[in-house]
Amino acid sequence: MKKVGIIMGSDSDLPIVQKAMDMLEELGIPYEAHVYSAHRTPVEARDFALNARANGFGAIIAAAGMAAHLAGAIAANTTLPVIGIPCKGSVLDGMDALLSTVMMPSGIPVATVAINGAANAALLAAQIIAVEDAELAKKLDDKRVKDAAKVLEKDKNLNSNK
Numbered sequence: 173m174k175k176v177g178i179i180m181g182s183d184s185d186l187p188i189v190q191k192a193m194d195m196l197e198e199l200g201i202p203y204e205a206h207v208y209s210a211h212r213t214p215v216e217a218r219d220f221a222l223n224a225r226a227n228g229f230g231a232i233i234a235a236a237g238m239a240a241h242l243a244g245a246i247a248a249n250t251t252l253p254v255i256g257i258p259c260k261g262s263v264l265d266g267m268d269a270l271l272s273t274v275m276m277p278s279g280i281p282v283a284t285v286a287i288n289g290a291a292n293a294a295l296l297a298a299q300i301i302a303v304e305d306a307e308l309a310k311k312l313d314d315k316r317v318k319d320a321a322k323v324l325e326k327d328k329n330l331n332s333n334k
């Protein structure tokens with residue numbers, strides 16, 4: 173199976189990114205995580221992206237806050253699908269990272285999830301890998317059914333006291 177690369181701009185993003193790692197583990201998808209910054213370690217971020225396809229990756233998740241150029245900088249150096257997680261910092265409620273991640277120029281796409289949307293980033297990466305992996309696709313279908321059942325259980329509980 174192809175691996176998912178997870179790059180975060182700082183280890184201070186880890187509490188948010190952890191949810192993506194947990195989701196990939198739950199789905200049995202191999203991943204590799206690194207702290208590389210578009211601004212502080214641009215060479216390492218670029219080298220990771222340039223070599224990612226040859227190194228067995230099928231999708232890359234890039235998480236960053238503030239002037240969040242990491243996902244775009246990764247996407248500039250690979251044609252693998254790149255998923256951006258805008259991380260909420262201590263000011264501006266994550267709007268800074270959201271706009272920096274989502275407003276990519278034509279030709280270099282980044283699939284941007286919600287602010288702090290790490291679980292969805294992992295699910296989207298899984299769905300990309302599952303295009304060529306029927307077993308993983310089945311796991312994702314089963315998860316949808318389970319998640320729907322949980323919602324219906326909540327609906328039942330809400331109405332059970334009447």
Ligand code: RP5
Nearest residue numbers: 181182184185236237238259
């Ligand atoms: C961004 O700056 C990182 O992705 C992080 O969200 C933010 C703050 O980084 P630290 O100062 O905590 O290392 O590049």
